[in-house]
Amino acid sequence: MPDFTHSSIDFERLKERAYNYRWAELPEGVIPLTAADPDFSAPPAISEAISRYVARGPLAYGPALGLPSFREAVAEDLIKGGVEARASQVIATDGAASAMFLTARALLEPGDEALIFDPVDFLFERSVSSAGAHALRVPFDRQLGLDLAELERLASRPQVKMICLCAPHNPYGRLLRDEELREVGRIARERGLWVLSDEVWLKLRYERAQAHSAAFEGLSERTFTVSGFSKAYGLAGLRVGYVHAPTQAGLERLTQASHAGDTAFGASTLSQVAAVAGLRDCEAWLEAWLGHLHEARALLCGRLDRLEGLRCELPEATYLASPEIDYDQASMSGFDSASLAAFIMDRAQVGVVPGSPAFFGARAEGLIRFSFATSLELLSEALDRIEAVWGERAAWLAQRQASSAQLTNSAISRG
Amino acid sequence: MPDFTHSSIDFERLKERAYNYRWAELPEGVIPLTAADPDFSAPPAISEAISRYVARGPLAYGPALGLPSFREAVAEDLIKGGVEARASQVIATDGAASAMFLTARALLEPGDEALIFDPVDFLFERSVSSAGAHALRVPFDRQLGLDLAELERLASRPQVKMICLCAPHNPYGRLLRDEELREVGRIARERGLWVLSDEVWLKLRYERAQAHSAAFEGLSERTFTVSGFSKAYGLAGLRVGYVHAPTQAGLERLTQASHAGDTAFGASTLSQVAAVAGLRDCEAWLEAWLGHLHEARALLCGRLDRLEGLRCELPEATYLASPEIDYDQASMSGFDSASLAAFIMDRAQVGVVPGSPAFFGARAEGLIRFSFATSLELLSEALDRIEAVWGERAAWLAQRQASSAQLTNSAISRG
Numbered sequence: 001m002p003d004f005t006h007s008s009i010d011f012e013r014l015k016e017r018a019y020n021y022r023w024a025e026l027p028e029g030v031i032p033l034t035a036a037d038p039d040f041s042a043p044p045a046i047s048e049a050i051s052r053y054v055a056r057g058p059l060a061y062g063p064a065l066g067l068p069s070f071r072e073a074v075a076e077d078l079i080k081g082g083v084e085a086r087a088s089q090v091i092a093t094d095g096a097a098s099a100m101f102l103t104a105r106a107l108l109e110p111g112d113e114a115l116i117f118d119p120v121d122f123l124f125e126r127s128v129s130s131a132g133a134h135a136l137r138v139p140f141d142r143q144l145g146l147d148l149a150e151l152e153r154l155a156s157r158p159q160v161k162m163i164c165l166c167a168p169h170n171p172y173g174r175l176l177r178d179e180e181l182r183e184v185g186r187i188a189r190e191r192g193l194w195v196l197s198d199e200v201w202l203k204l205r206y207e208r209a210q211a212h213s214a215a216f217e218g219l220s221e222r223t224f225t226v227s228g229f230s231k232a233y234g235l236a237g238l239r240v241g242y243v244h245a246p247t248q249a250g251l252e253r254l255t256q257a258s259h260a261g262d263t264a265f266g267a268s269t270l271s272q273v274a275a276v277a278g279l280r281d282c283e284a285w286l287e288a289w290l291g292h293l294h295e296a297r298a299l300l301c302g303r304l305d306r307l308e309g310l311r312c313e314l315p316e317a318t319y320l321a322s323p324e325i326d327y328d329q330a331s332m333s334g335f336d337s338a339s340l341a342a343f344i345m346d347r348a349q350v351g352v353v354p355g356s357p358a359f360f361g362a363r364a365e366g367l368i369r370f371s372f373a374t375s376l377e378l379l380s381e382a383l384d385r386i387e388a389v390w391g392e393r394a395a396w397l398a399q400r401q402a403s404s405a406q407l408t409n410s411a412i413s414r415g
Numbered sequence: 416m417p418d419f420t421h422s423s424i425d426f427e428r429l430k431e432r433a434y435n436y437r438w439a440e441l442p443e444g445v446i447p448l449t450a451a452d453p454d455f456s457a458p459p460a461i462s463e464a465i466s467r468y469v470a471r472g473p474l475a476y477g478p479a480l481g482l483p484s485f486r487e488a489v490a491e492d493l494i495k496g497g498v499e500a501r502a503s504q505v506i507a508t509d510g511a512a513s514a515m516f517l518t519a520r521a522l523l524e525p526g527d528e529a530l531i532f533d534p535v536d537f538l539f540e541r542s543v544s545s546a547g548a549h550a551l552r553v554p555f556d557r558q559l560g561l562d563l564a565e566l567e568r569l570a571s572r573p574q575v576k577m578i579c580l581c582a583p584h585n586p587y588g589r590l591l592r593d594e595e596l597r598e599v600g601r602i603a604r605e606r607g608l609w610v611l612s613d614e615v616w617l618k619l620r621y622e623r624a625q626a627h628s629a630a631f632e633g634l635s636e637r638t639f640t641v642s643g644f645s646k647a648y649g650l651a652g653l654r655v656g657y658v659h660a661p662t663q664a665g666l667e668r669l670t671q672a673s674h675a676g677d678t679a680f681g682a683s684t685l686s687q688v689a690a691v692a693g694l695r696d697c698e699a700w701l702e703a704w705l706g707h708l709h710e711a712r713a714l715l716c717g718r719l720d721r722l723e724g725l726r727c728e729l730p731e732a733t734y735l736a737s738p739e740i741d742y743d744q745a746s747m748s749g750f751d752s753a754s755l756a757a758f759i760m761d762r763a764q765v766g767v768v769p770g771s772p773a774f775f776g777a778r779a780e781g782l783i784r785f786s787f788a789t790s791l792e793l794l795s796e797a798l799d800r801i802e803a804v805w806g807e808r809a810a811w812l813a814q815r816q817a818s819s820a821q822l823t824n825s826a827i828s829r830g
Contacts, residue, residue, distance in 0.1 A: 013472030020476035020678065037475050047469040050685070054462040057428030059689075060452050061435035061651040094509055094654070097679035126677045236476040237684035239509070262541045263435065264512035268683045269652035270465070274474075 002043070002288035006375035009039050017237065021351065031382045032351040036170070036320060038234040038373035042274070043285040046233060049277035050270055062269040064260040065251075066092025066242070070272040073279040074242050078225065081202075082215035089245045091254050092267040096200045096228030096241035100127040103224045103243055106257035107162055107194045108133040114162040114196075115154055117146070119355065119364035121170040121198075128164070136160070137361055142172045142313065142324075148183050155191045162194040163187070165213055168201040171322040171353075171360055171369045173315020175210035185218025195223040200241070203232040203286060205317040206294060214246065221246050224254075229271075231318075232286065233278040234373075240271035293319050296372040296379055303383045304370070307390055309335075319373040322355070325366045334397050341368050343396050348385040417458070417703035421790035424454050432652065436766060446797045447766040451585070451735060453649040453788035457689070458700040461648060464692035465685055477684040479675040480666075481507025481657070485687040488694040489657050493640065496617075497630035504660045506669050507682045511615045511643025511656035515542040518639045518658055521672035522577055522609045523548040529577040529611075530569055532561070534770065534779035536585040536613075543579070551575070552776055557587045557728065557739075563598050570606045577609040578602070580628055583616040586737040586768075586775055586784045588730020590625035600633025610638040615656070618647040618701060620732040621709060629661065636661050639669075644686075646733075647701065648693040649788075655686035708734050711787040711794055718798045719785070722805055724750075734788040737770065740781045749812050756783050758811050763800035 014023035021034040041047070065071070071087040078085035093099040100123050108114060110132030116124040118137035128135040136154050139147040154160060163184060167176040188195050197213035214223040228241030245251040258265040267275075297314055304312035304323045309332040312323035325332050325340060335343075341354035355364030372379055389396075429438040436449040456462070480486070486502040493500035508514040515538050523529060525547030531539040533552035543550040551569050554562040569575060578599060582591040591599075603610050612628035629638040643656030660666040673680040682690075712729055719727035719738045724747040727738035740747050740755060750758075756769035770779030787794055804811075 010472045014475070017473055017477070017684070018475035019478040022475065024478070035476060037473075039473060041472055042469070042474045050469045051466040054457070054465045057425045057456055058432055058452075058454065059457045059650050059652040060429070060433035060437065061450060061645075062432070063434040063439070094681070094683075095679065097674075097677060101674060101677075101679045123677060123679070126674070127679070130674065230476075235474050237474040239681060239683045259512075259516060259541070259545065262512060262516075262538060263651075264510065264516045264538070264542070266509070266654060268509075268654045268686050269432070270685055271683050 002285045004040055004289065004292035004375065006377035008041070009375055009378075010041065014039060026351050030345070030349045030351050031378060031385075033370040033372065033374070033382060034351045034353050036231060036318070036371045036373065037236050039375070039378070040234060040373070042234050043278065043282045045281040045285065046235070046274045046277045049273055049281070053270060053273045059269065061263065062266065062272070064263070064266060065255065066090060066267065067269060067272045069276050073276045074244065077279050078212060078214070078244055081212040083212045083225065083244070084220060085244055089248065089251045091243050091245070091251065091258070091260070092272055093241045093243060094239040094267045095230065096198065096226055097123050098239070099226040099228065099241045099243045100124070100196065100198060101130055102254060102258055103196050103226060104128050104131040104133065106253040107196070107224070111159065112161045113157060113159040114164055115151060115160060116164045117166055117169065118362060119171060119360035120166045122359050124164050124166065125361070133161070139363060140169060140172070142174060145174060145177060146180050146184075148180065151184070152187050155187050155193060160191070160193065162196055165195060165197040167197060167199060167210065167213060168205065168317035170201065170318060171320055171355065171364065171367065173318040173320050173322070175205065175208055175316045176213070178211070181211070181213055181216045181219065185216045188222050189218040193222065195219055196226060197223050198226045200226070200228050200231050201318045202227070204290065204293065204319060206290070206297065206314070208316055210317070214244070224250065229275045229278055233282065235271070235274055235278070238268065238271035238274055240267040240275045293372065296374070296376060297321070299376055300370060300372045300379050300383065303387070307387070319371055321370045321372060322367045323370075327366070331394050334401070335393070337365055337368055339397060339400070343393055344368070344386055347389040347392060347396060348382070350382045350385055417700045419455055419704065419707035419790065421792035423456070424790055424793070425456065429454060441766050445760070445764045445766050446793060446800075448785040448787065448789070448797060449766045449768050451646060451733070451786045451788065452651050454790065454793070455649060455788070457649050458693065458697045460696040460700065461650070461689045461692045464688055464696070468685060468688045474684065476678065477681065477687070479678070479681060480670065481505060481682065482684055482687045484691050488691045489659065492694050493627060493629070493659055496627040498627045498640065498659070499635060500659055504663065504666045506658050506660070506666065506673070506675070507687055508656045508658060509654040509682045510645065511613065511641055512538050513654070514641040514643065514656045514658045515539070515611065515613060516545055517669060517673055518611050518641060519543050519546040519548065521668040522611070522639070526574065527576045528572060528574040529579055530566060530575060531579045532581055532584065533777060534586060534775035535581045537774050539579050539581065539613075540776070548576075554778060555584065555587070557589060560589060560592060561595050561599075563595065566599070567602050570602050570608060575606070575608065577611055580610060580612040582612060582614060582625065582628060583620065583732035585616065585733060586735055586770065586779065586782065588733040588735050588737070590620065590623055590731045591628070593626070596626070596628055596631045596634065600631045603637050604633040608637065610634055611641060612638050613641045615641070615643050615646050616733045617642065619705065619708065619734060621705070621712065621729070623731055625732070629659070639665065644690045644693055648697065650686070650689055650693070653683065653686035653689055655682040655690045708787065711789070711791060712736070714791055715785060715787045715794050715798065718802070722802070734786055736785045736787060737782045742781070746809050749816070750808070752780055752783055754812060754815070758808055759783070759801055762804040762807060762811060763797070765797045765800055
């Protein structure tokens with residue numbers, strides 16, 4: 001039986017293994033609700049598949065584009081979601097992040113422009129700029145979703161070559177609506193644009209269905225679907241993801257842009273074996289995992305929303321809660337994402353990701369992001385700590401501003 | 416006890432797992448002595464380390480530059496070889512090939528030049544040109560080694576920024592001599608050049624010692640040492656290697672050039688765990704492996720050398736034999752690397768790598784390359800097949816030339 005209890009978490013190993021602003025990196029005593037990465041062990045079916053694979057037989061060079069079993073399992077999974085996928089159009093990558101960089105490099109040239117959401121995961125801007133291209137921001141509202149008028153206006157610029165979708169959305173956890181996808185499809189078709197759709201969160205939805213972007217008219221022929229296995233299955237360390245290209249020609253562009261043919265690109269065969277086990281043998285595990293996350297979401301968002309000066313909605317997908325500062329509350333005046341995250345770390349010893357422009361874009365200012373991929377007990381403990389110090393926030397900020405002013409004054413008087 | 420017998424080879428799994436011109440790709444019945452990749456299973460200590468790691472605990476995000484245990488094990492291994500290595504100057508990569516591409520990108524700019532051997536593994540030219548730079552060839556002779564006079568002459572060109580060493584050498588299996596390394600060090604120091612030293616074969620030496628390049632005066636401060644775990648430990652599928660930078664500043668250049676900080680670069684933590692087990696727990700296994708390869712080398716090179724029209728020397732390192740056509744033998748006139756490899760494939764059903772310029776450079780013309788990382792029985796079978804048809808080679812070539820001429824004529828007459 002899948003086990004997401006507190007006692008199932010191996011904290012000693014988390015301290016050895018969980019990097020990226022988590023247990024192995026933050027000071028002892030801090031609860032890290034930072035990077036989107038589960039505290040739980042990977043599904044047993046995956047560990048078993050790995051052990052079986054290494055027990056006998058060579059660990060020889062895999063095929064440049066991925067193991068046939070991997071490419072087939074990915075295609076089957078996409079087909080279940082309504083995409084006309086083909087195994088021959090899948091390329092295995094060392095993670096979804098890497099898949100985004102590869103797709104940007106394959107489709108964009110220096111001087112090109114790509115449209116990305118604001119706010120959105122930092123990897124969009126990085127992957128576009130690593131291709132020498134420039135990212136333009138399209139507002140994405142937590143309630144209203146994508147600003148389609150602005151998308152259409154920007155898409156008319158001749159330098160624009162690609163629209164990047166983050167669906168489900170990080171940090172809001174919002175799903176794209178069918179009508180949004182249809183409109184994106186129409187605009188992409190009319191302007192002859194490529195679409196990069198990052199769907200790494202798609203298996204972790206709560207109430208509403210969202211289809212794969214590439215299942216929509218106008219999008220199927222132009223969408224490069226990117227995903228990975230770190231979020232749903234907890235395999236971030238194994239570095240495995242993929243791109244599904246809309247056509248054989250698209251796949252060839254990806255292959256060319258990678259160094260796959262030079263044996264200098266791709267995912268570990270063992271990681272691909274793990275991913276296949278995830279796609280094929282973890283249905284019950286995934287259901288239990290979603291059940292647990294459903295409870296964790298209610299607990300975290302409910303209690304955060306009740307804090308004076310914060311508003312926290314339930315995400316429709318992901319294990320990310322991203323409460324926003326309510327500036328109508330005088331007690332929050334002077335706080336921004338960075339100082340609020342610093343307060344929570346300093347006084348409550350809870351690590352969260354500030355909605356700074358560097359991480360998500362300008363429109364993330366005022367939010368902080370919590371990952372809730374952990375036990376209910378640990379979330380409760382983090383919330384207890386935050387609630388216990390919440391009343392001190394204004395005093396903390398005043399104190400900080402005073403010492404900062406003092407530092408500045410003493411620097412001036414010395415100067 | 417390590418087992419390199421014929422019966423230990425799992426041919427069914429090789430057909431599923433061994434790509435890169437090997438069992439899974441070549442037609443049924445062909446013996447693939449092509450890509451340098453063992454037919455044997457990985458060392459048991461490695462499989463066990465992997466199974467232990469996945470049995471419990473999260474498979475979370477590893478650190479951007481590699482697990483501390485990985486970086487420490489690599490540094491210890493280099494220190495044993497006389498290098499002043501530091502764990503903090505190691506970056507984990509998804510294979511030695513990837514490490515070469517990364518190093519070239521970190522050190523070269525478009526328009527720069529880099530010196531590479533001729534012949535040499537194709538990855539040198541590819542990695543240099545992927546950085547927008549240009550590779551210049553320095554002759555490397557099987558008997559005489561590196562043409563130091565030509566190296567010095569080319570190193571005086573102002574565009575030259577880097578010397579690339581392949582030591583031990585692929586395809587010749589020749590070790591670099593201490594005096595060669597000292598001279599390279601002097602030239603690199605005098606000209607202020609970087610050195611990329613690919614030492615992926617260094618653990619597989621037969622008679623003679625060769626130190627790590629970076630252990631030499633003039634080289635220690637400028638050498639980026641690249642290696643991986645595919646050749647010695649048979650872990651090509653796991654995609655794990657590293658670069659050791661000569662300084663902290665050098666490491667920062669590598670980090671910048673990678674997308675490690677963006678979670679879009681690096682090696683699977685599981686592959687790093689496998690590599691650590693290789694470096695720390697496989698000494699006896701490696702000794703037995705070398706013992707087996709010693710016998711395989713004698714068998715293969717001895718019988719190839721006795722074939723009329725071929726000369727085959729024993730490699731000093733690697734599991735590569737690279738016999739050359741003896742053009743003093745009239746029976747070989749008309750053969751080049753490609754046609755000889757085609758003859759052996761066509762008539763003997765044995766796959767070898769032709770020494771074509773595309774793989775190794777212009778000076779490889781006339782050689783064919785065999786990997787002998789398999790059982791003595793399989794090598795014997797391959798040699799039996801080649802010996803059985805060897806006498807028919809001239810007739811085969813004449814027949815091929817005649818049909819090719821016929822094709823040309825009929826094309827002309829149709830034209």
